Amino acid sequence: MGAVNLAAVEEFETQSERKLHLDTQYHDLTDALETLQSAIRKIDKETRTRFSTTFEQVNQDLKTLFPKVFGGGSAYLALTDDDLLETGVTIMARPPGKKNSTIHLLSGGEKALTALSLVFAIFRLNPAPFCLLDEVDAPLDDANVGRFCNLVSEMSQTVQFIYITHNKIAMEMASHLTGVTMAEPGVSRMVAVDVEQAMAFAEA
Helix, strand or coil: CCCCCHHHHHHHHHHHHHHHHHHHHHHHHHHHHHHHHHHHHHHHHHHHHHHHHHHHHHHHHHHHHHHHHHCCEEEEECCCCCCCCCCCCCEEECCCCCCEEHHCCCCHHHHHHHHHHHHHHHHCCCCCCCEECCCCCCCCCCCHHHHHHHHHHHHCCEEEEEEEECHHHHHCCCCCCEEEEEECEEEEEEEEEEEHHHHHHHCC
């Protein structure tokens, strides 16, 4: 039988208190974990819904804008995976007279126009008061610059565009021009022109 441990009762009470404390912590952690998992499920559901809605709207606008920019053809967005939380997005484009392909197989100018179509499609999703474009027409030939200008002109009814360009065709579309010249080496000078006033003055 052995000797009686007189400290056993006290030890039991100490360990019981410790177990109660650990059980409380366990339940607190379990509740916190369930709360986090519930929040994650809610966020995932909201993310799927918003992504799906945004994807469909951008895709529809891309289908509308692409033929305007290219003067024909078609383009659409495709998902790379069924899981909306893990999927990527690829652009399938078919310029006039060409086969349907991914954007990687297009020429430099075609890539630029396709990218512009997508940018404008995204921009139309939540338009800002103005849009800044920096030499986006640089890789385009004159015919495609003209199409780009027509699209910008159409969208300028609701959005103000500020764009940097060296292309004369794009400059002709602007209502106001601001040029940077260098009359002396190392000294830049700003020259502003109101195109409408200048045309009225020239016709007078």
